[in-house]
Amino acid sequence: MTSNKTDLPYFSVVGIGAGPANLSLAALLQARTDQRIALFDKAADSSWHSSLLHPGVRMQTSWMKDLVSLVDPTHKLSFLNYLVTEGRLFAMINSQFDVIPRREYMRYLAWASGQIENIHYSTPIEEVSFVEGEGFYAISGGAPVARSQHLVIGVGTRPTVPAGLSSLPDDRAFIADHLALHLPTMSSDKTAPVAVIGGGQTGIEAVLRLLGAGFSNIKWLGRRQWFQTIDDSPAANEIYRPAHQQYLQDLTRGTRRRLVEDANPTGDALTPGVLRTLYQANYDRMLEFGEYPVAMLPGRDVTEGVLDGKDVVLHCSTAERLEQHRVAYAVIAVGRQSAPVPFSAELRERLDAGEDGDLVIEEDYSVRWKGMDDHRIYALNRARFSHGIPDANLTLLPVRAAMVINSMLGSELFQIRDELCPVQWG
Ligand SMILES: Cc1cc2nc3c(=O)[nH]c(=O)nc-3n(C[C@H](O)[C@H](O)[C@H](O)COP(=O)(O)OP(=O)(O)OC[C@H]3O[C@@H](n4cnc5c(N)ncnc54)[C@H](O)[C@@H]3O)c2cc1C
Structure with a gap:
């Protein structure tokens, strides 16, 4: 220059x-x-x-x-x-x-x-x-x-969109960052099925926002076997000390990566408070209307989304079978990248x-x-x-x-x- x-x-x-x-x-x-x-x-x-x-x-x-x-x-x-x-x-x-x-x-x-x-x-x-x-x-x-x-x-960081979902039209499938923008134009029919893809904090917050907006057929899909909360125990918090960081520096790159991945539940999971909030809101609505507005679907790896008419059909693999979910909208909250x-x-x-x-x-x-x-x-x-x-x-x-x-x-x-x-x- x-x-x-x-x-x-x-x-x-x-x-x-x-x-x-x-x-x-x-x-x-x-x-x-x-x-x-x-x-x-x-x-x-x-x-x-x-x-x-x-x-x-x-x-x-x-x-x-x-x-x-x-x-x-x-x-x-x-x-x-x-x-x-x-x-x-x-x-x-x-x-x-x-x-x-x-x-x-x-x-x-x-x-x-x-x-x-x-x-x-x-x-x-x-x-x-x-x-x-x-x-x-x-x-x-x-x-x-x-x-x-x-x-x-x-x-x-910026939100990640998996390749299998990236070609869906933006008015049907969008990142959680855009949920608030889309809410006013989403179907006035609050019984329309809406999927939230991603079992982390951003995913659950999107589920709660949809519940708050009156949606009554929400499918919450997470990849892990259960919707995991953060391990906030004193022992887990030892990982958040300079001493642990110093310890990692003395290890080989491969070992460091493995240990960091093992430690994911100490940070990359839900706060217990927000999960309780969801369970209680879901229960309250079940008492009122006879069924849960939020279906909790852990263990689902969403591999692809296909547009069929106005619907989005999500293809997922579970532990032993393939599954499809037909929804009007899909909110993508699968994590972030640098x-x-x-x-x-x-x-x-x-x-x-x-x-x-x-x-x-x-x-x-x-x-x-x-x-x-x-x-x-x-x-x-x-x-x-x-x-x-x-x-x-x-x-x-x-x-x-x-x-x-x-x-x-x-x-x-x-x-x-x-x-x-x-x-x-x-
Ligand atoms: C919704 C949400 C909640 C979170 N809550 C917590 C929490 O409670 N506790 C916790 O420990 N972590 C939390 N995190 C993790 C999060 O990474 C950190 O909170 C924090 O934001 C990281 O700070 P940062 O400065 O590295 O990045 P960011 O906060 O992302 O800031 C990066 C900045 O760089 C700017 N930028 C990017 N590219 C350019 C460019 N080319 N030119 C000029 N500017 C640019 C962006 O506009 C942005 O302002 C949360 C993350 C999210 C998404």
Whole structure:
């Protein structure tokens, strides 16, 4: 690329994406150093999964897992400080939530991002390129918007649509993120059969939203043998400690992946509260109308969807047979995958690729590439199989951000302490 570097704002770090991952990094960096960081996000404002913000949805993690507290509880952007300065502390305490509303966490993020400097919304980064001796260029709207020494990728995830469902028309089969948009135009006949595909938290929240909208023939299909809840026991939570992450780093790549997959029920499952809510709502409606509005269909692997007239016919395999379900609408909630990173072709060529073709991410979250001595690239929320399940969620956000800052500055600005661990991993 041709550059005009003098006209461009220069930063120590540019972050692509201003989700919780990069917000945590910017909050900690700005509080403790004079390093300049800028974040760019394609969203119009601070909105955290707002398309899935159905009425009453709850967090899966404790409010203590905020942007900063795990490494710096005196930071002004703690969740507790948000509650106090916004006058919500006593109302919130007395509401006795087991886990807080997602809308509250979203408000907290908006409050925090309002106090972090240099966040640029409505700025999709289409390309990041690298010029020797100059650094990284972030390009939006066809022109560079910033130059930096280091780069942090925090682009998050996007919903997955299985190949067998991808050719169905969008007004009949759509991702759960689009359910709220489709609800007003979905059949006025609330007895129309609707399938929700996916037995995870997003799936159950879609089922509850449909129930709330009055639908009475909902088929909830999940792949696992039963609709599994999160293992939130003290022992399972040992996996969400820096000590466990450290343990994983000493293992081979293959072993790490196996252990992380085994640990899925500690994070990739339903909160017990939401499952109880569904069971009770289903029971209440059964008392009223004589039958359950939600048929729970676990152990179904939906392999294909075919349009037949106006209906969608879903083909599923179960443990021992094939099955079909004819529905008017299918809501797809089968999980998420990493969002694409907009590296330029030249920069991509300089990146090392792992066996799976993805980025090679070191223990300190730096990406292995030819140029990493002076210019670091860090990748957040893309290392689940090498760094453990916490990398894909909010539980250790500030710890990860602190590790990145320590690595970037080459000194232990943040001490990461994890003592008194009763478990000896083997
Ligand atoms: C509905 C839902 C609820 C969840 N609840 C929990 C929970 O309770 N607890 C938990 O631990 N985890 C939860 N998770 C997991 C989730 O991954 C994390 O909560 C969190 O959002 C990850 O933060 P992130 O910053 O990595 O990614 P994201 O929050 O996805 O943020 C990425 C940002 O990057 C932006 N972006 C992407 N590409 C570009 C680009 N090219 N240019 C500019 N901007 C770009 C996006 O607009 C977005 O704002 C939930 C996930 C979902 C979908």
